[in-house]
Amino acid sequence: MQTVDQDGNKELCEEKLNKTLKWTNRERVLVFCSRGTSFRDRHLMNDLKALMPHSKSESKMDKKDNLRLINEICEMKNCSKCLFFESRKKKDVYLWAVNTPRGPSAKFLVKNVHTMMELKLTGNCLKGSRPLLSFDKNFDRSYALKLVKELFIQIFSTPNRHPKSKPFVDHVLTFSVYDDRIWVRNYQIVDSNADAMEEIGPRMTLQLILIQEGSFGGPLLYKNENYVNPNIIRRQMRIAAAEKHLNRMEAKKYSKTQRAKAEPTFQVDPLEDVFNVDLKNIKDDEISNVDNKAAINEVRRLEKQIMKIKKRPKKKKIGQ
Structure with missing residues (x-):
């Protein structure tokens, strides 16, 4: 198929056509949270949005609303994937990774959260660049982790030729399984030949809770x-x-x-200290008693003088 514009520039039209045809992966991920989310979890969500140029945001969802309403929000936003941070008691945060509207959906407990600003690491990458996804070999040992791996690939991989993406690959998202948890890290590729990397952030640990067949519901496929x-x-x-x-x-x-x-532990004679008298304490007591008597006498003397003044007859005025 060949097209020619009005000026006869054939090559330019072919390049435009190739660019439009190459962007075939139209994945969009809705990333938002519920009300009551802490500042650290909110910053983690913003860091993930910065790493995913194909993400879309939405206002916070009320805790009383049913989670199945997210399917309608994804349909209005034209999103086929969703990352939803659900907060409980302002302490615990759960992450829903869902393929809408048909499923499946995986629920994780988020622990050990460290944001980019909190870590202050030396790594850095271009905003909007496409990441390499690295998965541990333990993901292939169980069907549940295989499903989680495929779900993460579709969510975190930036589509090729996306308008907001950059044509560079300069960082790696690693997912490792250890101690029944998924450890997520983000590294900058410093030198591709020497395999030198610097951590960028954010960090988080995900513990898989369950996998359901539908989107935010449905039959239970796996339970930890x-x-x-x-x-x-x-x-x-x-x-x-x-x-x-x-x-x-x-x-x-x-x-x-x-x-x-x-x-x-040893026998003590109860009459041993009968005649041991401390003379210094006795003198102090006597001195204090003398001072008290002198003060009392002075008060009595002043009272007598006041009574005498009151009893004096008043002088008569001249002319009376």
């Missing part, structure tokens, strides 16, 4: 048996602290009773 709710962990910590306090108080009571029951 090693996952423990953070509320249960905090409750156990409070119980342990209360038990520690009770044990300390009981130990104090026990030590007091044992001291009362214990016999003296």
Whole structure:
């Protein structure tokens, strides 16, 4: 197929046509959060938006709203993927990675969050550049992690020839599985020949909770048996602290009773200090008693003078 413009510039029209045909991946990711999200989690969300030029933003969602409403928001925004940060009790943050509107959807607990501004690392990359995605070999050991890997590839990979992207590859997003968690890091490629890298940020740790077949719902495909709710962990910590306090108080009571029951280590004569008198203390007591008597006498003397003044007869005025 060949096109020619009015001026006869054939090559220019072919380049424009090739550019429009090459941008075939129209993936758009909706990234937003619920109300009550802390400042650190909000900064993490903004860092992810900066790393994803194909992302779109939305205002905060009310906690009372049903999560299935996000499917309608994605449809209005023309987005096929979604990253939703759900906040609970202003302490715990859950990340939903969803393929809308058909699913599947994966839910993670976000821990160990460190933003770009918080870390102040030396790495840097061009805003809008396309990343390399690096996955650990442990992702191929279970079907659940294979599904999560494919979901992350479709969400975090910047489409080729995207209008907001830059034609450079200068950073790497790594996903590693360790201790039943997914560790996410972002590195700058300093020298491709020497394999030198500098960390940029942000950092976060994701613990997979469940995978559902639908979008924000549907049949349960996978559930992590090693996952423990953070509320249960905090409750156990409070119980342990209360038990520690009770044990300390009981130990104090026990030590007091044992001291009362214990016999003296050596015999003491109760009449030993009968005639030992401290003369210095006696003198101080006498001096204080003398001072008190002098003050009392002075007050009485002043009272008598006041009474005498009151009893004096008044002088008569001349002419009366």
